[in-house]
Amino acid sequence: MSRPCEPLLSVEGLTIKFHTGAGTTTAIDDLSFEVRRGEVVCLVGESGSGKSVTGLSILRLIDPPGDVAGRVLFAGRDLLTESEADMTAVRGRDISMIFQEPMTALNPAMRVGDQIVEVLRIHEQVTPENAMARAIALLDRVGIQDAAVRARAYPHELSGGMRQRVMIAIACAAKPKLIIADEPTTALDVTVQAQVLDLLFDMQAELGSAMLFITHDLGVVAEIADHVVVMYRGRIVEQGPVEQILRAPRHAYTEALVASAPDVDAPRVPGRRFPTIDVTESADGDLPVIRSVRPEPVTRRAAEPAPAGETVPLVEIDKLHREFILRYSWAGRPTDVVRAVRGVDLAIWPGSTVALVGESGSGKSTLGRCVAHLDTPTAGSIRFDGRNVSALDGAQLKRFRRDVQTIFQDPYASLNPRRRIGQSISDGLAIHGLMSATERRDFVADLLRRVGLRPEFVDRYPHEFSGGQRQRIAIARALALSPRFVIADEAVSALDMSVRAQVLNLLADLQEEFGLTFLFISHDLSTVRQFSDRIAIMRRGEIVEEGETEEIFEDPKHEYTRALLKAVPRIKPGRNAYRGKGRKPSSATMNE
Amino acid sequence: MHRFVAHRFVSSLITMALASIVVFLSIHLLPGDPVVMVLGEQAGADPMAVARVRAELGLDLPLPTQFVRWASAVLHGDLGHSLRSGEPVVAELARRIPRSLEIIFGGLVAAVVFGIPLGTIAARDRGRVSGLIASIVAIAGFSAPVFVSGIILVLIFSLWLGLLPSSGYVALDDDPLTHFACLVLPCVAIGINFMGVVARMTRSSLIDTLSKDYVRMARAKGLTRGQAMTRHALPNALVPVIAIVGIRAGNLLGGTVIVEALFDWPGLSSLLVSACFARDYPVMQGCLLSIFAIFIVISLLIDIAQSIVDPRVRTGTK
Numbered sequence: 001m002s003r004p005c006e007p008l009l010s011v012e013g014l015t016i017k018f019h020t021g022a023g024t025t026t027a028i029d030d031l032s033f034e035v036r037r038g039e040v041v042c043l044v045g046e047s048g049s050g051k052s053v054t055g056l057s058i059l060r061l062i063d064p065p066g067d068v069a070g071r072v073l074f075a076g077r078d079l080l081t082e083s084e085a086d087m088t089a090v091r092g093r094d095i096s097m098i099f100q101e102p103m104t105a106l107n108p109a110m111r112v113g114d115q116i117v118e119v120l121r122i123h124e125q126v127t128p129e130n131a132m133a134r135a136i137a138l139l140d141r142v143g144i145q146d147a148a149v150r151a152r153a154y155p156h157e158l159s160g161g162m163r164q165r166v167m168i169a170i171a172c173a174a175k176p177k178l179i180i181a182d183e184p185t186t187a188l189d190v191t192v193q194a195q196v197l198d199l200l201f202d203m204q205a206e207l208g209s210a211m212l213f214i215t216h217d218l219g220v221v222a223e224i225a226d227h228v229v230v231m232y233r234g235r236i237v238e239q240g241p242v243e244q245i246l247r248a249p250r251h252a253y254t255e256a257l258v259a260s261a262p263d264v265d266a267p268r269v270p271g272r273r274f275p276t277i278d279v280t281e282s283a284d285g286d287l288p289v290i291r292s293v294r295p296e297p298v299t300r301r302a303a304e305p306a307p308a309g310e311t312v313p314l315v316e317i318d319k320l321h322r323e324f325i326l327r328y329s330w331a332g333r334p335t336d337v338v339r340a341v342r343g344v345d346l347a348i349w350p351g352s353t354v355a356l357v358g359e360s361g362s363g364k365s366t367l368g369r370c371v372a373h374l375d376t377p378t379a380g381s382i383r384f385d386g387r388n389v390s391a392l393d394g395a396q397l398k399r400f401r402r403d404v405q406t407i408f409q410d411p412y413a414s415l416n417p418r419r420r421i422g423q424s425i426s427d428g429l430a431i432h433g434l435m436s437a438t439e440r441r442d443f444v445a446d447l448l449r450r451v452g453l454r455p456e457f458v459d460r461y462p463h464e465f466s467g468g469q470r471q472r473i474a475i476a477r478a479l480a481l482s483p484r485f486v487i488a489d490e491a492v493s494a495l496d497m498s499v500r501a502q503v504l505n506l507l508a509d510l511q512e513e514f515g516l517t518f519l520f521i522s523h524d525l526s527t528v529r530q531f532s533d534r535i536a537i538m539r540r541g542e543i544v545e546e547g548e549t550e551e552i553f554e555d556p557k558h559e560y561t562r563a564l565l566k567a568v569p570r571i572k573p574g575r576n577a578y579r580g581k582g583r584k585p586s587s588a589t590m591n592e
Numbered sequence: 593m594h595r596f597v598a599h600r601f602v603s604s605l606i607t608m609a610l611a612s613i614v615v616f617l618s619i620h621l622l623p624g625d626p627v628v629m630v631l632g633e634q635a636g637a638d639p640m641a642v643a644r645v646r647a648e649l650g651l652d653l654p655l656p657t658q659f660v661r662w663a664s665a666v667l668h669g670d671l672g673h674s675l676r677s678g679e680p681v682v683a684e685l686a687r688r689i690p691r692s693l694e695i696i697f698g699g700l701v702a703a704v705v706f707g708i709p710l711g712t713i714a715a716r717d718r719g720r721v722s723g724l725i726a727s728i729v730a731i732a733g734f735s736a737p738v739f740v741s742g743i744i745l746v747l748i749f750s751l752w753l754g755l756l757p758s759s760g761y762v763a764l765d766d767d768p769l770t771h772f773a774c775l776v777l778p779c780v781a782i783g784i785n786f787m788g789v790v791a792r793m794t795r796s797s798l799i800d801t802l803s804k805d806y807v808r809m810a811r812a813k814g815l816t817r818g819q820a821m822t823r824h825a826l827p828n829a830l831v832p833v834i835a836i837v838g839i840r841a842g843n844l845l846g847g848t849v850i851v852e853a854l855f856d857w858p859g860l861s862s863l864l865v866s867a868c869f870a871r872d873y874p875v876m877q878g879c880l881l882s883i884f885a886i887f888i889v890i891s892l893l894i895d896i897a898q899s900i901v902d903p904r905v906r907t908g909t910k
Contacts, residue, residue, distance in 0.1 A: 059812055084816070092814035105805040107824050109831075109902055118823075119813045154903040170813065 007073075008210050009035040009058065009178055014070035016050070016057055016234075027053050028234045031070070035178065035210050035227075040201075042221045042242070043214045044257070045231035046496040047467075051214045054231075055180045058212070059095055060087050075177070093123040096171040098200075100183035102163035106155040112166045113139070113151025119173045138169040142199055160360070161192035165199060172203050179204065182214045189359035189523065194567040197224065216496065218261040219526075219569030222246055230254045232290075253277070256292035260497050262526030264568045268549050272297045272530065273508060274501035295505060312386060313347035314485060314517050315371060320344045320380035322366050340366040342541035343380070350484075353511065353518040355528040355549075357564075358538035364521050367538070368487050371519060372406045373397075384485070402432055405478035409490035411470035415462040415477075422458035425477045432481065447476045451506060468499030475503070479510065489521045504531055525568050529553055537561050596899055604892045611884040612666070616659050619877055627651065666881070672874035674867075681878040684863065689882055691761070692859035695851060696844045696886075698779030703786035704837065708830070710787070711794025715802065716821065727795070734788025738847050742781035742854045749777060759856040778855045782847045789840060793833045801829040831902045838894030842887045 016028035028050045035041045043051045057068050060079055072079040079090065091097075096119075099105035107115060116135035120126055126134070132151070139147035142165040155163055164184060171179055184200065185193040201224065204211055215221060221228060221242065228245040230238045230253065238251040249255040256277040273295035280289040320341055327336035340363040348354045358364045369375035371382055373389050382389040384400060392400050408414040415424055425447060426440045435443060445455035451472040462470055471491065478486055488507070492500040504527065510516060522528050528535060529549060536546040537558065545558040556562045627645045631638075646652045650661060665672070671681035710726050717723030736744075750758035756777055762770040801807065802825050810820040849861040860879055867875035899905045 056808070061808060061811055088814045088816055090814075091812050097809070097812040099805045099809055101805055105809045107806045107810070107828065108904060109827050110824070118815075122814045156904050170809075 006037055007034040008037045008039075008075065009212070010071075010073040011054075011058070012071040012073065014054065014057060014068070014072065016053055016062060016069075017067045019065045019067060026234060027066075028057070031231075031234075031236055033229045033236065033239055035212055037177075037210055038208055039226045040204070040211045040213055040224050041227045041229060042225040043212060043229050043231060044216065044218065044221055046216055046257075046498065048233070049231040050234040051231050052182050055097070055182050055212065055214050058180060059091050059097060061091075089123070092119050092176070093174045094176055095178045095180060096174065096176040098164075098167050098171045098179065098181040098184045101187055102160050102167060103155075103187070105167060106163055108155055111152050111154060112158065115166070116151075116170050116173055119170055123174045135169075135173070138173055139166070142166070142169045142172075142203070143195075144169075160188055161196060164188060164192075164196050168196070168200055168203060172207060172209075175207050176209055178210045178212065180212045180214070183216070184213075185220070186215070186217070190525070191359065191563060191567045193220075193569075217569065218246070218258060223569050230257070252292070253290040256290055257497070259292040259294070260501050262497070262524070262530070263570075264526040264529060264553075264565070265570065266529070267553075268529055269297060273505045274530065276501045276505065277498035311350065314350045314385060315346075315348040315519070316383040317344055317346040317367075317371065318381045318383070320367065320370060320382065321378045322363070322370055322375065323378045339541055341370065341377070344538075344541075344543050346536055346543065346546065348485075348517060348519060350517050351511075351515050352534065353520055353532040355520045355522055355532035355535045356538055357522055357525060357528055357535055359523060359564075361540075362538040363541040364538045365489055368406070368489050368519060368521050372404055372487050373400065374406070398432065402428070402481045403484045404487070405481065405483040405485075406487045406489060407471075407474050407478050407491040409493060411467050411474055411494065412462075414474055415470060417462050420459050420461060421465075421473050424462075425458075425473065425480050428477070428481045434481075444476075444480070447480060448473075450479075450510070451476045452502070466499075468495050468503065471495060471499075471503055472506070475506065475510075479514075482514065483516070485517045485519070487519045487521070490523070491520075492527065493522065493524065500527070507531075525564060537564070596905075597896060600892055600895050604888050607888055608885065611888070612663060612881060613659070615877055615880045615884065616662060617655075619873055619880075620655065620658075662877075671878040671881070674875050675872045676870050676875075681874045684875065685860070685878050685882055688858065688860045688863050689886075691857065692845075692848050692852070692861060693886070694775060695778050695782060695848055695857065695859060696841065698775060699782035699786060699844055699847075700837070700841060702779055702783030703790050706783075707787040707790025708794050708833070711791040711833075712798060712821070712826065714791065714795040715798035718799065726791070730788045730791035730795070732788070733784050734786075734792065736785065738781055738785055738850045739854060741784050742777070742851060745777050745781050745784075746854075759854070761857050774855075774857075778851045778857055781854070782844060782851050785847070786840060786844065790833060790837065793836045794829065797832050798825060798829040801825045804828075827901055831898060831905075834894060834898050834901065838891050838898075841890045841894070845883055845886060 011034070012032050014028055014031040015026070018025050018027055031050075031054060033041065043054060045051045053062065053066075056062055057066075058072055058074075058079065060068070060072075060082075062068055068080060070080070074090070074095065079087065082090070106112065113132060113135045116138055117128065117131040120131040120134060121128070136147045136151050139151055144150050144162060144165055150158070150162075155166070158166065167184070171181075181200065185196050188196060197220070200211075213220075213224060225242040228239060228242050229236055230245065230251070232253050238245065238249065238254045240250075245254060246258060249258055256275075259275045260277055262274075275292055275294045278291050278293045321339070321343060322341040324338045324340060325334040325336070326338060327334070329335045342363075344363075344367060346354070356364045356367065366375065370377045371389075373382075373392070376390065384404065387396065387400075389400065415421070419427075422441070422444050425444050429435055429440050429443070434440075441458070444458055448455050448457060453469060453472055453476070457465075462473070465473065471494075474491075491507075492503050495503060507518070508531070511518065518532075520528065520532055532549055534547065535549050535552045536543045537552070537560065538544070539560050545552065545556065545561050552561060553565065556565060627642050627649070631641055631645060643652070650658060653661075662672075669682060671685070673680055674684065707730070710730055714723050714726035714730065717726070733741075746758045749756045757770070757774050758777070760774055762774055764771045802821075804825075806828075807820055807825045810824040811817065815823065845861070848859060849865060851857065852859045852862040853865075860882060863875065864879035864883075866872075867879060895905075
């Protein structure tokens, strides 16, 4: 497809350095790309590739010690040489920005209507009354019901999806020529993501704006992009039309990125491992040598998950309820109750992986915590290895704590920052009185090797590691006590695709080796399809559908499962569900 | 909002009731006999006289009965009479409380008026000379104990410069100008320490807030750096500062003990101190009760102020 001729934004030789006491780091190195009128350009890369910094530098929002060089030509002006006063006129009016986190990008102490009014009053001569009327009309336009009432709401009174709609309203208020959207849907559930993308591109078509869309998700790229810029460590490794980037990538990194992107439509192959990105640092300080690695499928052990009747399940959840009472009346009666888990039945067979899939607030983490006996169910029972978990005490409870381990979502919050990782990993061994101190040290070193970290890391602190490394440490900690059952609560969600693949492969290998049983809690359907034997779909505290993985994907019975599957962005290029459609939001996009 | 205020008001009343029990009990459990104090050393040796005075004062009744009598009298505005002077305690308190509140309020205003800009400069100009100077001033402020900063202030402003009186009190009705002149140094002395706390809190809270997406968002909308600071960053950064001001405002009451002595200011604290030495029970009870009441009213006001600045406080969904 030929690109429209006139460039709206032209970034030439953009270089951003950060001067700190520790020296100078180059965040962005000689970046050049163009955005033409009405076009959608995607900036793609993993975390730390410099894509967000690039977005901010176009609006000249990089503060010292950041040092920006090069040229950012917008409609013929170099934004890097404009005065600060002229830039305030450009920001919000000519170029607007949408941030990733709807939770943090709106001022919590300001009514949402006022936050829209603000941008109108900065750039136009309007009376407060007129501005508010337009803000309400905008809220209505972005699909917020009862806009006049909602305009008086504070951000914390709105859901994540609604907040992102407010952000879009703010970004579109002054009818900008260019919208920079920095991962605008990453923090949202997949069905809400589809609705918000739908709205965003609907608005873009209406205003005729161009868009610079920053994302790590190639599925989203395939659906929205005209032109793709692939970044790696602050440099562009490749750019071109979306079809070319996704079908015939030229650079090894792009190829590896495309190969490692999860494909929700690929049928499950038992024993198959996820492709990873192999990086070999080059000696001359240039970009490292990158290649895609496709691990050979592993022949599954004989012990396929046994059908009911032959063995007993390792974990049996029976009519489980968990309610949280938020408020009591004066008489002491609960008046505000959240029913997080409502009558869940689930059986998990030894040696199998069961995935618990659902959107935020579906109760999947609460269920996981109940199973790990970290939370107490309101009603119902959980049996582990034939024993009722809530009745365990003394030695039996201690044994249970050894057998059942949890890997948490956030690798930054789940390791104690003041303890060396060796201590964190071996704490469990010490508590259970296993091994002598020297034996423990050797064992931990061996565990670190197993999860792909160097044994000499044992005396380091968590802050010295990247997110992926920390999650491996958390896995090593979970495995230290040779558990039989591991609950992984969104254990890979915070990781980049390439790191995610490595961690998942590791988990699968360890399952083969030790015969582990997994409860894999996730919202990511593509990963789940390859990784699990059975899937339970959760919604509003209930399991709406449960079955063999392929059954669920090939023949979903429940309407909600079908909606979930449909909403996953596909990497198949050319689908371009949103581009240039300019359609009005359907009724389906309105309800949240 | 109304519901929140009503809720906080009721819990303040409950706290006040509990506080009155504590005040009542603690005084009665203290060593030292007020009867002996009333009678003097000589007569105090006579058991008959002691028993008579005890019955007169109602001190021979069981504690719960004494409490009920005392509490109902308090609710009727009767805190008894001073054992020393025989004057009604309420009248004495009514003279003293406003004087102490003047110092506390003046100190708070000084602390906030100087502390918030100081903290803002320290946060905004981090890594520059102006930020460093602001930080040093703040640290110096809260490092100096009240009696040290008080003496230094007296040295500079009354002895060397001769601008303000070094101590003393003149009633507002008699001579308003001298009244306020006398008030300045005590307020600044008590406020300087607190200013340091406010500045440090503002600085760290603001640094945290300035890195928030909504501040960047404010600038992406087209606000200048200063507008983003005053409209978006500061209001949010002040939420924890207000909480600290509330907690520390209570401490200012403690600080008044030193300041009132240092500047010879006849307020509530100096009354409490002299009543303690004299074992003047009714006056002690009155002072303590007033201090509790001031404390509780301040925290109620602070909570309401916080709920105005931060809407999340109201619904408890923080």
